[in-house]
Amino acid sequence: MLKGSLRKLLNALLLMIAVLVLNFTLIHIAPGDPVEALVGEMGGATPELIAELRSRFGLDQPLYVQLGTYLGRIAQGDFGHSLYYDQPVTALIAERIGPTILLVTTALFSAIALGTVLGVFSAQRRRSVLSHLVTVISLAGFSAPVFWVGIMLILLLSVSVPLLPISGMSSADSAASGLFYILDVLHHLVLPALTLALIYLAFYSRLSRASMLEVLGSDYIRTARAKGLPKRMVIYKHALRNAILPVVTFAGLQFGQVISGAVLVETVFAWPGLGTLAFESILRRDTPTLLGILFFSAVMVVVMNLVTDVVYRRVDPRIKAR
Incomplete structure (x- = not known):
């Protein structure tokens, strides 16, 4: 090992x-x-x-x-100096990385959790209204550009029904601190995280549904049912553990795509993260800053792939270290 x-x-x-x-x-x-x-x-x-x-x-x-x-x-750990901001690139990335990690992790884990639940339920009732609804949601999610989804959510939840803030990470006129500041940030997080999560919710619901259908047709599942095991145990202890393996794999592989999608989401909602900084650096030809962001994004993708490999082995002990 x-x-x-x-x-x-x-x-x-x-x-x-x-x-x-x-x-x-x-x-x-x-x-x-x-x-x-x-x-x-x-x-x-x-x-x-x-x-x-x-x-x-x-x-x-x-x-x-x-x-x-x-x-x-x-x-030597020197990523250069920003041509536009006149600051070290590492300082700029350190300042913006927190909002991006908050946005990406919230959207990704929400999409995985809800998508897996929808996929499991629709696989058990493959001809039900829920199963057909999951299919429709998947097709819509695959087809809709992420920036269009963001604009539509703004029109729906911020303009037509003013429930959520349109942009920023916190209220500009707010001097809140502690718990009130956290609640303010979460309030601003809802729309961008929902926009990013909806795109990947479609993928994970469809993937978990297909994987669950394949596992439910396996011989060992039929054997477990023939032994008279409760349906809940068959589904969640035997079937789900194997059906979730493709979800874990694609979650790690898609982490880089989630970061690239966050560039558009952060731009639409003026979220002060790495995506907005990358967009501004491209417009201003701030090469050192852009290179630093690309390198850090690549590091995050590699680290997530290593973490995915560890999690995969924990979920499926049959896999040996190679």
Whole structure:
């Protein structure tokens, strides 16, 4: 098991190095100049100042030299300095990571829990109204763009029926602290988390339904029923434990997609997380900040895949470390 764990960590390290090189190369060969974007924000500059800025940021060096310098700084834990915010990239990410983790984890776990429950119930009653409703919800969830869902929820729950705030993480005019601040944040969290959760709720309900139907048709389930075991024990102790394995697998694999979806959700609801920061960095050609966000997102995906592997082995003890 130790040998297998070390091999996985080594593979993860090599993957992160490849991600660093690929992100850096793609962003720097893309059209646009960070210095020109910065000068545009300043209202213009002389050619001498532009040349000085390019030299200060190392943009006058060949691409391979810039890449080598960047990898050397990353090895020392230095992710660079934001061109626009004039702050260390690590400080900006640390400031925005909390809201993003709160949004993503709330949406993901809500979608997994509710989607699994809906899938299990619809699998037991495959010809019922609930089963057909789950299918319709799945098709709608797969088809609807996440930003459109967010706009529709704003129109429904904030404009037509003013129940929830439209944007932000807390009330601008609020001086609340302690429990009142937490409640205010949760109040603002409902709409963005619901928007993101609805998209993935459709997937997990459909996946758990299909997996449950397959397991319920297995020989060992028929044997358990023939022994006279209670229906509740057959469903939740024997069937669900095996049916949930694909859900656990896809939850880890889709974590990166949830983060990318959070970019659009955070932009729609002005949620002050990494998604909003990434969107602003793209518009302003803030290359160091964007590279830092992409690297951190990749780290989160790799870590979640490792965690998923551990959870998978805990759920199914038949799987041995390889």
